[in-house]
Amino acid sequence: MDTFLFFMRTLWIYYNASWVIENTEHYQNKWLMFLWFMMIYLIPLLFYRPGYIKLIKFFIVEALLTGSMFFYMMAQFQIIGAYDFLYLPLIMIAYVCQIRPYLWIGMFTSIFIFLTGTWLGNHFTENFISIAINTTLFYMMGFCLGRVTIINNKNKELINSIQEKNKALEQYSRRIEELTIMEERNRVSQDLHDSVGHIFTSVITSLDALPFVMRANQQEAEESIREIANLARNGLSDVRKTIHQISPTENRQPLSHSFQQVISEFMKHTGTNVDFKIEGPEKEIGERIKFTFIRCLQEGLTNAIKHGRATQIFVRVTFNEAALQLEIKDNGIGIDSLNLGFGLQGMKDRITALNGVVYIESERNQGTELRCSIPLAKEVMWND
Ligand SMILES: Nc1ncnc2c1ncn2[C@@H]1O[C@H](COP(=O)(O)OP(=O)(O)O)[C@@H](O)[C@H]1O
Numbered sequence: 001m002d003t004f005l006f007f008m009r010t011l012w013i014y015y016n017a018s019w020v021i022e023n024t025e026h027y028q029n030k031w032l033m034f035l036w037f038m039m040i041y042l043i044p045l046l047f048y049r050p051g052y053i054k055l056i057k058f059f060i061v062e063a064l065l066t067g068s069m070f071f072y073m074m075a076q077f078q079i080i081g082a083y084d085f086l087y088l089p090l091i092m093i094a095y096v097c098q099i100r101p102y103l104w105i106g107m108f109t110s111i112f113i114f115l116t117g118t119w120l121g122n123h124f125t126e127n128f129i130s131i132a133i134n135t136t137l138f139y140m141m142g143f144c145l146g147r148v149t150i151i152n153n154k155n156k157e158l159i160n161s162i163q164e165k166n167k168a169l170e171q172y173s174r175r176i177e178e179l180t181i182m183e184e185r186n187r188v189s190q191d192l193h194d195s196v197g198h199i200f201t202s203v204i205t206s207l208d209a210l211p212f213v214m215r216a217n218q219q220e221a222e223e224s225i226r227e228i229a230n231l232a233r234n235g236l237s238d239v240r241k242t243i244h245q246i247s248p249t250e251n252r253q254p255l256s257h258s259f260q261q262v263i264s265e266f267m268k269h270t271g272t273n274v275d276f277k278i279e280g281p282e283k284e285i286g287e288r289i290k291f292t293f294i295r296c297l298q299e300g301l302t303n304a305i306k307h308g309r310a311t312q313i314f315v316r317v318t319f320n321e322a323a324l325q326l327e328i329k330d331n332g333i334g335i336d337s338l339n340l341g342f343g344l345q346g347m348k349d350r351i352t353a354l355n356g357v358v359y360i361e362s363e364r365n366q367g368t369e370l371r372c373s374i375p376l377a378k379e380v381m382w383n384d
């Protein structure tokens, strides 16, 4: 729009200047007129051109320069055609004066110029009303153009900001996707670590003991081999379940049953004695908590013989009003200084994700005690 007005203004100056200069009598006056028109054309350009506007300064020079030329033309020639000269400056003034108080200043200045010029040209005749209507129409046209430009600019800004927001959203969703993939990858590797680590520890311990059993009792050894094969098979299906992201506790048996199963298999294959107790009335708990606790149990048992070389382990599950607690205590070598590995870190992550806490207490040669606790109330209600 700015460029269009600039172009119109150039044509308007050319048209009016050539008419006025042609109708000016003396050679010197022609030059004066030429200079005046050049000023009318160039000075406002200092303050308003496509992409640049100094509103107040432009308004003042435009009103002064074109106003004075209009007065001169009216006083000098007293022709109706002089109004044609006024239309474009009025459009320009209305176009730029959009916001109060300029809106009023622009309007009153235009009325003043129009009336003064009419008075100078003696045009308060029967034509006056139609000329006034014409002039008003031009002024309104300029005003509407200004409004449209403002709305247009606002729309452009809006579109830009929407595009920026869209870009930010896209980035955000990509980030979420990455995080979800990472979390899922972590979960799967955690599951693999826990199940595979647990099964392998059991299988290796059983295999280590096998030569002795074989020498002592052939039949028992065969039985033991079958059990090891079963264990490996179970391990394989466990891994498959993890890979297919199926919860191994989908059969919805109570926590105590699952614990009993894990513990008796562990005892059978590692020859380690595990003392298992449940305290408090068993409640129905969510699958997620159950799954987490089974993983903690497996990790705790595995650690007890893998790191602690324990021979006796105590496992106690306590159902409280508000919390579920798991304690795993062993008589192993204890921990000198604790550095969380993959197993314990995963346990901590899982438990804290359920708003729970993990404590580890240990002294050298005094065994290790691991305690996990999860608040219950909400999860019981959700029963995921
Ligand atoms: N029951 C335990 N007895 C002795 N040391 C333990 C026991 N549990 C954990 N640890 C110590 O904590 C460290 C971290 O354990 P963990 O996070 O389970 O690692 P990993 O994934 O290698 O099993 C182990 O390297 C070990 O030194």
Ligand SMILES: [Mg+2]
Binding pocket: 299, 302, 303, 341, 342, 343, 344
């Ligand atoms: Mg471990």
